[in-house]
Amino acid sequence: MRLAVHHVNRIEFEADVTESVMDVRVGPLEDAHQRVQRFQLRWEPPGHVRRYQDGFGNAAHLLTSARTHSTLQVSTDTEVETLLQDPFAMPAEVPRPLGPLELADGLQASALVPALDGLADLAYPFRQLEPFDAARGMMAMVYREFEYQPGVTDVTTPVAEVLEGRRGVCQDFAHVLIGLCRSIGLPARYVSGYILTGDHTLEPSRGSGASHAWTEVFTPSHGWRGFDPTNNLVANERYVKIAIGRDYHDVPPTRGTYHGVVVGKLAVSVSTRQLD
Amino acid sequence: MTLLCRVAENLFWLSRYIERAVSIVRVLDVTAHLELDAGDPGTPDVDFWIPLLGPVLPGVAAQAPQPRPEDIRYFLAFDADNSGSLISCLRNARGAARRVRDSLSSEMWEQINVTYLRLEEPNRFVQLEEDLHGFSRQTRDSLLLVQGLSETTLAHDEAWQFLSLGMYLERTDGLSRLLERQSHLLTSDATSEYGYDAVRWLAVLRSAGSSEAYSRYYSLRVQPVRVLEFLLLNASFPQTLSYSVSAAWHALEAISQESSARSAPPLRALVRARASLEHASIDEVLEMGLKEFLHGIRANIAEASDQIAAAYFRFAPEGNRHHAVARAAQLMAAQQQQ
Numbered sequence: 001m002r003l004a005v006h007h008v009n010r011i012e013f014e015a016d017v018t019e020s021v022m023d024v025r026v027g028p029l030e031d032a033h034q035r036v037q038r039f040q041l042r043w044e045p046p047g048h049v050r051r052y053q054d055g056f057g058n059a060a061h062l063l064t065s066a067r068t069h070s071t072l073q074v075s076t077d078t079e080v081e082t083l084l085q086d087p088f089a090m091p092a093e094v095p096r097p098l099g100p101l102e103l104a105d106g107l108q109a110s111a112l113v114p115a116l117d118g119l120a121d122l123a124y125p126f127r128q129l130e131p132f133d134a135a136r137g138m139m140a141m142v143y144r145e146f147e148y149q150p151g152v153t154d155v156t157t158p159v160a161e162v163l164e165g166r167r168g169v170c171q172d173f174a175h176v177l178i179g180l181c182r183s184i185g186l187p188a189r190y191v192s193g194y195i196l197t198g199d200h201t202l203e204p205s206r207g208s209g210a211s212h213a214w215t216e217v218f219t220p221s222h223g224w225r226g227f228d229p230t231n232n233l234v235a236n237e238r239y240v241k242i243a244i245g246r247d248y249h250d251v252p253p254t255r256g257t258y259h260g261v262v263v264g265k266l267a268v269s270v271s272t273r274q275l276d
Numbered sequence: 277m278t279l280l281c282r283v284a285e286n287l288f289w290l291s292r293y294i295e296r297a298v299s300i301v302r303v304l305d306v307t308a309h310l311e312l313d314a315g316d317p318g319t320p321d322v323d324f325w326i327p328l329l330g331p332v333l334p335g336v337a338a339q340a341p342q343p344r345p346e347d348i349r350y351f352l353a354f355d356a357d358n359s360g361s362l363i364s365c366l367r368n369a370r371g372a373a374r375r376v377r378d379s380l381s382s383e384m385w386e387q388i389n390v391t392y393l394r395l396e397e398p399n400r401f402v403q404l405e406e407d408l409h410g411f412s413r414q415t416r417d418s419l420l421l422v423q424g425l426s427e428t429t430l431a432h433d434e435a436w437q438f439l440s441l442g443m444y445l446e447r448t449d450g451l452s453r454l455l456e457r458q459s460h461l462l463t464s465d466a467t468s469e470y471g472y473d474a475v476r477w478l479a480v481l482r483s484a485g486s487s488e489a490y491s492r493y494y495s496l497r498v499q500p501v502r503v504l505e506f507l508l509l510n511a512s513f514p515q516t517l518s519y520s521v522s523a524a525w526h527a528l529e530a531i532s533q534e535s536s537a538r539s540a541p542p543l544r545a546l547v548r549a550r551a552s553l554e555h556a557s558i559d560e561v562l563e564m565g566l567k568e569f570l571h572g573i574r575a576n577i578a579e580a581s582d583q584i585a586a587a588y589f590r591f592a593p594e595g596n597r598h599h600a601v602a603r604a605a606q607l608m609a610a611q612q613q614q
Contacts, residue, residue: 011608019280022608066280072608155612171613192613213613248613256608266609 001082001237002037002275005194007211008075009254010267016068017260020047024254025192025243026076027051027059034241038079045069056105056250058243063256072264074254078194079275082237087225095223098187106187106218110246112175118163119179127184131219135227136234138180139215142173143232148206155248170206170213170230171248177215177229178247187218189244191226192251196238196272203238204231210268211253216244240272283379284438285589286372291426291442293369294388298419299450300352300362303328303483304404305412310479311345328352346405354401362415366392381429384422391418437527441584444524448549448577451517452570454483455507459566474498481507489513504566505558517573518553525550528584542583549576 007026022043028036043049047065054060063074098106109115122141126134147167155171159179162172174190181188190213197208204212214228214235226235243251258264311324325348343351353362370392373385380388394400395415404411423443430436458480478498481487484507493510494502510516514523525546532543552572561569 009611019282020608064280150614153612155610169612169614174613210611210614253611253613254608255610258606258608260606263606264609266611268611 001085001196003080003082003194003196003238003240003272004275005078005080005240005270005272006075007078007194007253008073008267008269011072011264012267013070013072013258013260013264014262015260016070017258017262017264018066018068019259020045020063020065020069020072020256021258022063022072022074022254022256023060024063024074025054025058025060025251026074026078026253027061027242028078028080029058029241029243031241033082033084033237035081035083036078037081038077040077042073042075044071044073054243054250056244058245058251060243072258078240080240082240084235084237084239087222087234087236090221091223095218095220097220098218102218103187105246106189107182107185108246109182110178111249112247113159113179113182115183116160116163116179118160119176120183122163123180123183126180130221131186131217132221132225134184135181135186135217135219135225139177139227139229139234140232142177142180142229146173146176146229148173148230155252170228173229174213174215175247177217177227181215181217189216189224190247190251191216191235191241191244192248192253193242194240194270194272195228195231196240196274198238202233202236204228204233206230208270208272210270211242212239213248214239279434279438281589283376283435285585286376287379287435287438288442288584288589290369290372290376290388291423291439292446293365293372294419294422295443295446296360296450297362297365297369298416298423299447299454299483300360300365301412301416301419302485303454304349304352304362305409305416306479306483308408308412309482310475313479314475325349349404349408350401353404354395363395366395379435381425383429384425387418387422387425391415391422394418434531437530438588441524441527441531444520444527445577445581447515448517448520448524449574451484451507451515451520452574452577454480455504456567456570456574459570473500477503484515486513486515489515501558501562504561508561508569509553509556509558511554521546521549521553521573521577524580528580531588542580542587545576545580545583549573549580552576 009024026041028034028039030036041049041061043063045065045067047063047067050062052060052062123138126137129137145166146162148169149167150169152165153162153168153172157168157172159172159175162168162176178188178190192211192213195204195208195212197203197205212230214226214230216224216226218224226239228235228239242253245251307324307328325345326343328348351358351361355361356363358364370388373380373388377385426436426439430439458476477500478487481490481498481503486507490503490506493506506513506516508517511518511522513519525543528543528546
């Protein structure tokens with residue numbers, strides 16, 4: 001399936017600021033299930049841009065601008081072809097087992113997903129299942145037991161609080177599912193990306209207005225597969241991957257600093273459509 | 277191209293520290309030779325070294341009532357507590373270079389690093405004591421290579437102009453200090469051509485790396501007035517005050533074409549210094565008093581440095597000047613994924 005995504009991040013400051021430095025991860029990832037066909041990054045005010053690859057292999061850009069400015073905008077146009085029509089099908093070749101570094105990243109507690117007793121208790125019943133089924137089961141549980149409610153959590157809300165309140169948005173759910181998987185020994189990681197929503201049961205319905213997030217779990221049978229607890233779906237060709245990391249902290253779409261005494265307001269818009 | 281003020285500031289200081297290190301090494305070498313040339317049993321060795329400490333006698337001098345020459349050499353070269361020592365200058369230069377590593381060429385960064393690491397080797401001070409000339413020569417060459425690499429391996433853009441500005445301002449400052457230290461020689465009987473003072477004035481020339489160039493202009497007769505004339509007013513040799521001030525002015529001019537409004541105050545201060553050097557004759561300077569003349573130049577340079585810092589290193593956005601500018605960078609709002 002060919003997908004086009006238009007993603008705009010705009011920060012409006014109350015007054016002029018200077019020396020903005022912005023680290024963005026909005027470039028699409030290229031892997032076995034996703035081919036990049038077009039990628040264009042635009043930014044304002046004019047400044048210097050440096051493209052680099054971070055430690056997880058994500059395409060990242062460092063944007064710096066010394067000029068005085070009061071708005072800052074980074075927008076992307078991305079076209080990818082996604083190839084994973086049936087995520088349940090076993091891959092043709094047996095997946096290569098993970099190396100020690102990948103295992104460490106996938107299994108160890110990370111900054112935003114600490115090892116919590118509450119997570120271990122929730123995951124306990126799934127420990128005997130086949131890994132792929134366990135991951136699906138836990139995804140369905142998060143979908144069932146947690147309420148999707150934008151606005152009650154923010155970007156800094158810890159997992160423990162989400163676990164307590166049982167509500168949040170995709171970022172929180174992805175973190176919860178990562179913690180559940182890790183507690184029973186399934187390597188899991190955070191995926192930042194976009195989705196194409198639809199009406200069919202196998203099409204995601206939530207999380208289209210902003211960048212989306214879900215969890216990837218490594219199973220010996222299928223290799224890395226995406227599990228989206230927000231929509232209770234195994235990630236298929238309607239999912240566009242942007243970046244992977246241990247948790248949100250590794251892959252925020254934008255982060256940065258500036259000099260000035262004012263506060264900036266961030267507005268994000270994402271639109272995804274199917275090509276052809 | 278625009279430049280972050282952090283980058284500009286680090287480049288500026290990087291090259292000031294390198295230039296300062298060069299002059300320390302030269303002075304060490306020259307003083308050791310002076311001791312050999314002019315010393316006699318009647319003159320204690322420290323007489324040559326004490327003046328190098330300048331007006332204040334911190335560190336060694338404060339501790340020992342009569343510091344030994346090696347104490348002074350240690351203080352000037354390796355005393356980490358002395359912020360003006362060779363090792364401190366290089367540590368600061370390297371620190372600044374690291375912070376702007378991406379604005380430098382690999383060659384230049386490596387050369388700064390190597391120069392610093394060589395000084396950090398154990399027993400370096402023993403080596404200096406054993407072979408001061410060899411040590412000075414090696415260190416000086418190593419530092420000059422840094423300056424040469426900045427000339428040849430970097431684009432001569434706005435960032436480079438800050439390197440150039442720093443180097444020439446520091447040279448102006450160092451040279452005027454050197455001359456001020458030696459101005460007392462003028463009041464003594466300075467007529468003898470091959471006498472004691474001639475040797476001292478030759479040392480002054482060599483401290484400024486200018487003895488050979490001087491001899492091209494004035495033959496080998498080292499006359500105090502001619503030495504001063506050369507070091508103050510010669511417009512074509514790069515180690516003179518006149519040349520350094522106008523080179524600093526050119527660098528600032530090039531920078532100001534990118535950012536006009538901000539550069540007016542520092543440019544003015546440099547123009548004043550430049551004018552007083554370009555239109556002076558050595559007789560006028562001596563009549564006015566060398567000390568006073570140098571004092572005026574130094575004041576202009578200090579003013580220019582302050583203005584440069586205010587205009588480029590602590591830049592407040594226009595239209596926002598009534599606020600105190602937050603020095604620390606603020607975090608941008610993070611976006612939640614939904």
